[in-house]
Amino acid sequence: MTSLIPQSYSASRDRFRSSRDRIVLRWPASRIETHVISADKDDLSIDILHAPATERAQHLLLVTTGEHGIEGFVGSAIMELVIREILPTLDPTTTSLCLVHAINPWGMNHGERTNAANVDLNRNFVTSWDPPPQANNGYRCLRPIFQPQGPMPSVRWNRLLVASQVIRLSVTGKSGMLRQALLAGQYDEPEGLYYGGAGWQPETQVMRRLYDSCLNAVPHLVHIDLHTGYGPRDSMSVVNSSLDPVRSREWAQRIHYPNVVAATSEEFYHIDGDMIDYMYRMHETSAPTGAMYATCFEFGCLGDSLLAQIDSLWRTVAANRLRQHGAVSEAVATEVRTLWRESFCPSEPSWQEQAHADALRAFRGILHDQGLTGE
Ligand SMILES: [Zn+2]
Structure with missing residues (x-):
């Protein structure tokens, strides 16, 4: 099977927009809404495909x-896989669709996780900025590891340096603290990692309006948000909100998918300003x-081995250092960019096949459990 991973943001957006031609055959009122998010000369937008049910939307x-x-x-x-394999199993008379391409188009276009202002949008969905989110003291303590100064030096030696810093923390029993300090998000360091911002970002505002209308549009909403990065390499994780009342084990049985966890510090990691938590609060x-x-x-x-987690941390620190301070040479910059991309978009064909198989299995399980397919 040829890879479905697009070559660029614009190729991805073109494919998504043209998918309307297929969807409109069963959902005739389908339309695409475009929200321009342009921080520079690039043509960037959040594209949303709305496909209302043809009779009574349930x-x-x-x-x-x-x-x-x-x-x-x-x-x-x-998303392309869902359009090809999952949408044909749905009933257009009772099921409406809302498909969103690239909540963070700037980040996709520039190969970054965060937006043009370095805000991690999944730390930006706080319900209120007054009072501001609590300070992340763990991040402050470990700031010298997370935000080294000066241009990115030789990859090989720098990797060893960061590994030795993290192993020293592990030996003193502080590696769990490091993970939580990093991933929970922080609101003090605009040039730092997992920065949640000081107000709702333009992308967040578009999505908040969309979610508001989705929550009030139909009696039943099923929302699946796609991410890559953390968790075991050979199995996609269904990560439920810590606010979902049903336990992970019960979800796994209901949807016939084994790898279900909740976003708590015990099972995965806890996040401030998380988008799915926001959905539960708004609901x-x-x-x-x-x-x-x-x-x-x-x-x-x-x-998710210890070594893989150290490597993941190093890549995150190195990529941010490259963005904020540059690199000692173009060769170092290219090497960091390549390693960074592989940590979110592995090029290995067998990884992609497994990702497709897991996605289809979990989609089918959830849609069946939620009554969108089958008896
Ligand atoms: Zn993500």
């Missing part, structure tokens, strides 16, 4: 991709009588 399937720009390449491949306040299941598919790329 369900809405919402699929979102590219919240973390660079993860949108695999997200785009899975509770704005549409409490409707039903909703919102979750995230996380396709692990480097793996």
Whole structure:
């Protein structure tokens, strides 16, 4: 099977926009809404395909991709797979669709996780900025590791240096603290890692309006948000919100998919300003009588062994250092960019095949459980 991973942001967007020609055959009122997010000369937008049910809408399937720009390449491949394999199994008389291409188009176009202002959009969905989110003291303590100064030096030696710093923390029993300090998000260092911003970003504002209308549009919403990066390499993780009341083990049985975890520090990691948590909070306040299941598919790329986690941290630190301070040579810059891309979009064909198989299995399981397919 030829790879469904697109070569560029614009190729991905073109394919997505042209998919309307296929979808309109069963959902005749399908239309594409475009929100321009242009921080520079590039032509960038969030593209949303709305396909209303043809009779009485009972369900809405919402699929979102590219919240973390660079993860949108695999997200785009899975979206295409969903259009080809999953949509034909749905009933257009009762099911509406809302498909979102690239929540963070700047990041996808530039091969970054964050947006043009270095904001991690999945730390930006806080419900209020007054008072501002709590300070992340763990991040402050470990700032010298997360934000080294000066241009990116030789990859080989720098990798060893960061590995030795992390192993020293592990020996003193602080590696768990490091993971949480990093991934929870921080709101103090605009040039740092996992920065959640100081206000809602333009991308977040577009999505908040969309989610508001989705929550009130139909009695039943199913939202699947596609990410890559963390978790085991050989099995996609269904990562539920910590606010979902059903336990992971029960979900695994219901959807016939084994790898289900909740976004808590015990099972995965906890996040401030998480988009799926935001959905649960909004659902509770704005549409409490409707039903909703919102979750995230996380396709692990480097793996979850200790060594893989150290490597993942190093790549994150190195890529941010390259962005903020440049590199000592173009060769170092290219090497860092290549390693960075592989941590969100592995080129190995067998990884892509496994990702497709897992995505289809979990989609089918969820849609069946939620009553969108089958008896
Ligand atoms: Zn992500």
